[in-house]
Amino acid sequence: xxxxxxxxxxxxxxxxxxxxxxxxxxxxxxxxxxxxxxxxxxxxxxxxxxxxxxxxxxxxxxxxxxxxxxxxxxxxxxxxxxxxxxxxxxxxxxxxxxxxxxxxxxxxxxxxxxxxxxxxxxxxxxxxxxxxxxxxxxxxxxxxxxxxxxxxxxxxxxxxxxxxxxxxxxxxxxxxxxxxxxxxxxxxx
Numbered sequence: 001x002x003x004x005x006x007x008x009x010x011x012x013x014x015x016x017x018x019x020x021x022x023x024x025x026x027x028x029x030x031x032x033x034x035x036x037x038x039x040x041x042x043x044x045x046x047x048x049x050x051x052x053x054x055x056x057x058x059x060x061x062x063x064x065x066x067x068x069x070x071x072x073x074x075x076x077x078x079x080x081x082x083x084x085x086x087x088x089x090x091x092x093x094x095x096x097x098x099x100x101x102x103x104x105x106x107x108x109x110x111x112x113x114x115x116x117x118x119x120x121x122x123x124x125x126x127x128x129x130x131x132x133x134x135x136x137x138x139x140x141x142x143x144x145x146x147x148x149x150x151x152x153x154x155x156x157x158x159x160x161x162x163x164x165x166x167x168x169x170x171x172x173x174x175x176x177x178x179x180x181x182x183x184x185x186x187x188x189x
Contacts, residue, residue, distance in 0.1 A: 037163060040092035044156050046081045047089075047101065051156075053078040054108065055149040062142040070129045072115055072138075075108055077125060097159050100152040107148060111141050 054075060061072045082089070082105055089098060115138065119127035129135065 036092060039088070041160060041163065043081075043085060043088055043092055044097075044160050046085075048153055048156055050078055050081045051104070051149050051153050055146055055153075058142045058145045058149065062139060062146070065135045065139050065142070070131070072119070072127045072129065074115075074125050074127065075112055079105060079108065094159055097155055100155045104145075104148050104152045107141075107145060111138070111145060114138065114141070 057073050057075050057078060061075075064072060082101065089101060093101070115127050115129075118133040119129045121127055
């Protein structure tokens with residue numbers, strides 16, 4: 001047998017194994033990307049639910065303040081999804097979403113600390129404001145917080161819509177089908 005035939009026969013299994021390894025990596029990468037998209041969508045859904053709950057508590061507290069109530073509901077309880085999934089938030093969400101979420105929850109912590117500073121705790125879920133404390137600053141913070149929650153929800157919904165559009169877009173388009181490669185119908189060959 002000729003030496004080139006022998007080399008070809010010896011290299012064929014190696015080339016085939018290399019092709020299989022490359023195809024396997026491509027398929028795993030696609031699956032991982034799809035899994036990340038699904039996980040990000042689930043996390044956005046949970047965060048949206050949590051943010052709507054937080055917004056409801058802000059509204060209730062604002063109503064309590066306006067009705068001269070001295071009790072407020074704690075806003076720390078409904079932020080469990082965010083706190084328990086910080087690693088997933090930074091890994092699965094986009095920069096704009098992360099920025100809005102972190103700013104919102106840090107604002108919530110500031111409100112909560114201000115409330116606890118000027119009140120007596122009544123269990124883990126509510127506070128009784130001290131009589132000498134003026135609530136004007138809290139009213140402004142809760143009103144601004146309601147707006148901030150709405151903006152953050154809008155950002156998460158916009159990102160989710162973008163992710164769904166990207167997932168439904170075709171992954172490969174043939175250059176033959178692109179408009180720049182088509183011949184005009186009225187030009188003769």
